[in-house]
Amino acid sequence: MKLLENKTALIFGIANNRSIAYGIAQTFHNHGATLGFSYGIPQLERRVRPLAEGLGVDFVEECDVSKDEDISAVFQKVSDHFGTIDILLHSIAFGGRDQLTGRFIETSREGFRTALDISAYSLIALAREAEPLMTDGGSIMTMTYYASEKVVPHYNVMAAAKAALETNVRYLAADLGPSNIRVNAISAGPIKTLSAAGVSDFRKMLHYVSDRAPLRRNIDQLEVGKTALWLCSDLASGVTGEIVYVDAGYHILGVPEPPEKWS
Numbered sequence: 001m002k003l004l005e006n007k008t009a010l011i012f013g014i015a016n017n018r019s020i021a022y023g024i025a026q027t028f029h030n031h032g033a034t035l036g037f038s039y040g041i042p043q044l045e046r047r048v049r050p051l052a053e054g055l056g057v058d059f060v061e062e063c064d065v066s067k068d069e070d071i072s073a074v075f076q077k078v079s080d081h082f083g084t085i086d087i088l089l090h091s092i093a094f095g096g097r098d099q100l101t102g103r104f105i106e107t108s109r110e111g112f113r114t115a116l117d118i119s120a121y122s123l124i125a126l127a128r129e130a131e132p133l134m135t136d137g138g139s140i141m142t143m144t145y146y147a148s149e150k151v152v153p154h155y156n157v158m159a160a161a162k163a164a165l166e167t168n169v170r171y172l173a174a175d176l177g178p179s180n181i182r183v184n185a186i187s188a189g190p191i192k193t194l195s196a197a198g199v200s201d202f203r204k205m206l207h208y209v210s211d212r213a214p215l216r217r218n219i220d221q222l223e224v225g226k227t228a229l230w231l232c233s234d235l236a237s238g239v240t241g242e243i244v245y246v247d248a249g250y251h252i253l254g255v256p257e258p259p260e261k262w263s
């Protein structure tokens, strides 16, 4: 059964074939959705276009979400091309490399401003443009990470950005609920992607998590895609303002050492 037939989904945040947004796009495509892609910087076009073609996507537009004029321009094009949309995926984050290593206390004002602007404020800006296009209700989704709640080495300013993002999800869900637009976040476990490579010692974190998570492994982009599919489909019609974990269960642990290591 195809869950997204006659649905149009706008996907922000594909950089390459490892992007979580691409895993979600593949899943949506397999379930019958019509897709539109937006990428952040001109250099990504040569990577994103072939991925779009592979999924029969003919709407591929650049949009730097730190620029209001880019956001209005891309939504004007969306309106001209699709008329209305049903789903918006925000899978975007940016933190300067110098901010994702060392001590959190060294976070600069500019580093904080940039990370919060691109990774958290942008959800509000995109949701505001999407609202009038979601005439038949809709589903807005973003991607977050557990470092918003508990300290994770080197995540630093990005953790503050994710905490803000999760709060945005709840406030947007309250604003948009009366229009039957649902807003949720998926909190994914660590996955090796371009952005993740910017976090110091990320590879070590992958091993740390897979050794301890209840499922004793890491998760992948297509598993995030399956949860995104559920959240965007009618199966989750009563779910809004939630943070849904796709992390092999890691976030439930209080003492993350498997008992066999104690002996």
Ligand code: NAD
Residues within 6 Å of the ligand: 012, 013, 014, 015, 016, 018, 019, 020, 021, 039, 040, 041, 044, 063, 064, 065, 066, 091, 092, 093, 094, 118, 143, 144, 145, 187, 188, 189, 190, 191, 192, 193, 194, 195, 196
């Ligand atoms: P990715 O590098 O493939 O995707 C990040 C995207 O953000 C890229 O497409 C990049 O172009 C885009 N972006 C950055 N600045 C932008 C700007 N100014 N305007 C428009 N787009 C911009 O990496 P990913 O891991 O797929 O990340 C997607 C989301 O998932 C991010 O929010 C990330 O924090 C979140 N996430 C990732 C992991 C992980 O371990 N990879 C875990 C949990 C959450």
